[in-house]
Amino acid sequence: MKLMWFHLMPYTELPDDFREKHPSVWVDIHSSLFDPKRAHRMYNDFMDELEYAAECGFDAICVNEHHSNGYGLMPSPNLIAAALARRTRETPICVMGNSLALYNPPTRVAEEFAMIDVISGGRLIAGFPVGTPMDTCYAYGQNPSMLRERYLEAHDLVIRAWTETETFAFNGRFNQQRYVNIWPRPVQKPHPPVWIPGGGSVETWRWCAEMDYVYCYLSYYGYKAGKAIMDGFWAEMDRLGKDRNPYRAGFLQFVGVAETRAQAMELYREPAEYFYGRCLHVDGRWATPPGYMTEATQRAGLSSQVARAAGADSTLGKGTQERFAGTAKDMQGIVERGYVVVGSPDEVAEQLREVAKSLNVGHFMLLLQFGNMGKELTRYNTRLFAEKVMPQLRDLFSDWEDRWWPKPMGRAERALPADFVAAPQALAAE
Amino acid sequence: MSEPEVFFVELNGVPTRVWRKGSGPRIGFLAGFGGLPRWIPFLDRLAERRTVVVPSLPGFPGGGRGHAQLDDHLDWVLAARRLVGLAGLDGADLVGSSVGGALAAEVAAIWPETVRRLALIAPFGLFDEAEPPADPWAQRADAVPALLCADPENWRRLKAPPEGADAIEWPIEQTRASEAAARFLWPLGNTRLAKRLPLIQAPTLLLWGEQDRVMPRSYAARFARAIAGPSETRLVPGAGHLAELDRPDEVAAAILAWTA
Numbered sequence: 274m275k276l277m278w279f280h281l282m283p284y285t286e287l288p289d290d291f292r293e294k295h296p297s298v299w300v301d302i303h304s305s306l307f308d309p310k311r312a313h314r315m316y317n318d319f320m321d322e323l324e325y326a327a328e329c330g331f332d333a334i335c336v337n338e339h340h341s342n343g344y345g346l347m348p349s350p351n352l353i354a355a356a357l358a359r360r361t362r363e364t365p366i367c368v369m370g371n372s373l374a375l376y377n378p379p380t381r382v383a384e385e386f387a388m389i390d391v392i393s394g395g396r397l398i399a400g401f402p403v404g405t406p407m408d409t410c411y412a413y414g415q416n417p418s419m420l421r422e423r424y425l426e427a428h429d430l431v432i433r434a435w436t437e438t439e440t441f442a443f444n445g446r447f448n449q450q451r452y453v454n455i456w457p458r459p460v461q462k463p464h465p466p467v468w469i470p471g472g473g474s475v476e477t478w479r480w481c482a483e484m485d486y487v488y489c490y491l492s493y494y495g496y497k498a499g500k501a502i503m504d505g506f507w508a509e510m511d512r513l514g515k516d517r518n519p520y521r522a523g524f525l526q527f528v529g530v531a532e533t534r535a536q537a538m539e540l541y542r543e544p545a546e547y548f549y550g551r552c553l554h555v556d557g558r559w560a561t562p563p564g565y566m567t568e569a570t571q572r573a574g575l576s577s578q579v580a581r582a583a584g585a586d587s588t589l590g591k592g593t594q595e596r597f598a599g600t601a602k603d604m605q606g607i608v609e610r611g612y613v614v615v616g617s618p619d620e621v622a623e624q625l626r627e628v629a630k631s632l633n634v635g636h637f638m639l640l641l642q643f644g645n646m647g648k649e650l651t652r653y654n655t656r657l658f659a660e661k662v663m664p665q666l667r668d669l670f671s672d673w674e675d676r677w678w679p680k681p682m683g684r685a686e687r688a689l690p691a692d693f694v695a696a697p698q699a700l701a702a703e
Numbered sequence: 704m705s706e707p708e709v710f711f712v713e714l715n716g717v718p719t720r721v722w723r724k725g726s727g728p729r730i731g732f733l734a735g736f737g738g739l740p741r742w743i744p745f746l747d748r749l750a751e752r753r754t755v756v757v758p759s760l761p762g763f764p765g766g767g768r769g770h771a772q773l774d775d776h777l778d779w780v781l782a783a784r785r786l787v788g789l790a791g792l793d794g795a796d797l798v799g800s801s802v803g804g805a806l807a808a809e810v811a812a813i814w815p816e817t818v819r820r821l822a823l824i825a826p827f828g829l830f831d832e833a834e835p836p837a838d839p840w841a842q843r844a845d846a847v848p849a850l851l852c853a854d855p856e857n858w859r860r861l862k863a864p865p866e867g868a869d870a871i872e873w874p875i876e877q878t879r880a881s882e883a884a885a886r887f888l889w890p891l892g893n894t895r896l897a898k899r900l901p902l903i904q905a906p907t908l909l910l911w912g913e914q915d916r917v918m919p920r921s922y923a924a925r926f927a928r929a930i931a932g933p934s935e936t937r938l939v940p941g942a943g944h945l946a947e948l949d950r951p952d953e954v955a956a957a958i959l960a961w962t963a
């Protein structure tokens with residue numbers, strides 16, 4: 274199976290009384306909380322951590338997009354991905370992803386992803402989320418009633434921009450462009466693998482099956498809440514006559530590894546409580562704006578067995594307010610409810626093996642940095658996972674082919690960024 | 704309170720509900736935020752003296768999913784104009800509240816012969832950065848009733864599922880009404896109506912709930928200044944944004960007097 278290292282890039286210095294004094298981590302989080310000089314350190318630490326994860330042998334490094342958000346400092350994940358493309362050699366880069374409806378024209382996404390794919394020599398995974406209500410409708414002012422239609426149309430435009438060889442006119446409902454002809458073109462043919470992060474809507478599952486895309490369930494609430502969603506996904510694949518190739522799916526999971534479980538509980542308590550207590554403190558005003566959720570999904574949320582089976586942490590058919598209100602915020606609850614998997618390497622490996630099998634998920638996107646976790650602990654968690662956990666999971670699903678993985682250029686064909694480190698010293702010596 | 708006559712007109716292929724009740728000269732009503740999931744006392748007051756005709760706006764209760772094919776402002780304005788005609792309201796008096804007010808004003812501005820006399824209840828359509836309207840789509844659920852009505856019970860009564868209502872479809876229909884308004888007005892409620900107000904020739908009554916917590920009262924003066932025809936502004940004591948829900952008698956009486 275594939276073990277991917279995911280960074281949200283949370284601002285790590287939200288005050289202790291953040292929840293009491295501030296209404297929301299998202300949309301209207303106050304600018305006075307942001308210290309650019311501290312953030313300079315954070316960005317550089319975070320990029321070090323992503324590069325370190327690549328060094329340690331994770332299958333991919335992942336970044337994502339958020340706006341006006343205190344736990345996600347990447348309004349443009351493409352900037353980070355471009356930097357990572359230069360500082361890593363082999364590791365695929367998963368941009369999870371670009372919210373298509375936010376780009377005008379959407380060919381911007383086709384261009385930037387093509388640039389990353391070309392610079393990295395074909396290592397890009399192209400994620401296309403609709404985007405959360407907070408990011409899209411509030412921070413970016415998109416109309417919730419048209420967001421999904423715009424998203425789907427932008428998707429069609431991007432795929433055509435990647436694949437059509439002649440300049441073409443795009444005559445869409447929302448986008449009209451007379452001359453579409455992006456330059457550069459992606460290395461990967463026909464285009465980089467497309468992954469779709471989504472909630473639990475059956476429309477998304479069907480669309481992923483139809484397009485042969487990877488479906489990713491990126492919830493912060495772990496495998497217990499995710500189980501019902503993934504069961505629903507596989508039931509739908511069965512209905513559509515698709516195989517149960519676990520690489521059709523991706524799943525996000527927080528993990529904290531230490532020598533022992535007790536030590537892990539101690540080490541990861543603060544960052545976990547920081548994340549679930551402060552980072553997910555979102556004002557109920559930014560609840561699902563009307564139209565963001567399709568009526569079919571509302572119906573499912575109001576009526577279906579799936580929502581009930583998923584329990585309190587299910588996101589299905591729920592607005593932001595409902596989602597964040599009932600969640601655990603103390604370490605005991607966080608671990609009991611499965612948001613964060615903690616333990617010794619063997620315990621974590623055993624749990625994740627079970628989770629992967631039970632959810633039938635071939636791509637784990639692992640959050641080994643979360644909340645205000647510092648650089649040292651992040652490195653420790655990352656290294657321990659790479660050395661002691663990863664080998665125990667590698668063989669899983671080895672009888673399936675991952676058809677959705679990047680196909681980079683051959684090593685011999687790829688450029689090697691120049692190393693100038695020695696030059697200034699040499700000059701100084703003269 | 705007796706039920707109105709119901710009939711359906713086809714707007715862009717979507718069967719759209721029209722209510723009609725009373726006798727006398729026709730007067731039309733375009734509903735405000737949330738639409739009309741049920742008949743309300745305000746309409747009865749109008750029907751005591753007039754033939755009141757209430758076409759549902761696209762996506763509002765009774766308007767199906769008509770909003771889903773309206774992609775821009777021109778689509779919305781044409782839909783409103785066609786609804787007025789299909790409902791048999793050409794040349795009649797027209798009342799619009801809130802969201803419906805923004806559309807009634809457009810119809811009166813662009814097709815002056817369509818509207819005899821106009822009454823607008825705290826209409827959307829303008830936006831002043833110094834004094835922005837409240838954002839009705841960025842509210843905690845429990846704050847919505849008191850935002851829209853001076854007496855929150857009036858909003859709750861409008862939206863409470865009647866006996867026998869479908870427990871799943873009813874809430875979806877209410878969300879749809881809010882979505883339709885968002886589709887038309889997101890994100891600021893600024894339809895650039897200000898450009899067209901000088902085209903309104905119809906005598907216009909501006910009604911504003913004294914406790915309107917959505918639309919600042921100063922907007923009444925902006926409307927009054929810009930409208931070409933004669934206008935009069937009246938505050939409605941004890942009423943919030945949807946004044947016709949809070950003070951049905953007073954609002955109806957003012958409108959009946961204006962259009963007499």
